[in-house]
Amino acid sequence: MIQVQHEDFQVDDLYKGLLKANKTGAVAMFVGLVRHFSTLPKENCRFELEHYPGMTERNLQVIVDEANARWPLLDVCVVHRVGCLAVDDQIVFVGVSAAHRAEAFQACDFIMDYLKSRAAFWKKETQGSDSHWVDAKVDDEKSLERWSK
Template identity: 85%
Template sequence: MIRVQHEDFSVDDLYKGLLKANQTGAVAMFVGLVRQFSDIPNESCSFELEHYPGMTERNLQAIVDEANTRWPLLDVCVVHRVGRLSVDDQIVFVGVSASHRAEAFQACDFIMDYLKSRAAFWKKESQGSESHWVEAKDDDEESLVRWSK
């Protein structure tokens, strides 16, 4: 399942959806949250995530398809929120079920690494009355190098 949505999500419900009776040996999950990114105590921080509908979902599907070619997965779930989000809000859920833990861990990590750098999302951070679009980080690109081996 791949969803891009404004609404929050239930980690418990998404987890239960990954379970496949008598087959699931492992579920690996990642939940990303909005963190305080201002150094000024008590300053209001938020950000807005925008995406290109249709293209974003195709990007995510291509990432999931690649993970499925690399590991024998039972199911994958990616939910990414868009719109205005505040500190402590959930942003993204990536969950993978597999027969074995190694495949679940690796695939979850792979999907998140590629999502950070290849999915069509744009982030605008706001601190107090200031705001700016966030540029891609070199660290995110460097994370992909290990998957090309």
């Protein structure tokens, strides 16, 4: 399942959706949150995520397809929020179920690394009256290098 949405998500519901009767041996999950990125009180900070509908979902599907090609996965769930979010809000859920933990951990990590660098999302941070678009991070690109080996 791949969803891009404004609404918050329930981790427990998404987790239960990853369970495949008598086959699942492991579920690895990651939940990303809006962190406090300013010296101002968190009430004065906003985080906005924009996307290009259709293109973003296709980007995410390519990433999930690549993970499925690399590891024997039972299921993958990616939910990414868009819109205006506050500090401590959930942004992203990535969950992977597999027969074994190694595959689940590796695939979850892989999906997050590629999602951070290749999915079509644009991020804007607002601190009080000052706003700026967030540039791509060199560390995110470096994280991808380990998957090409």
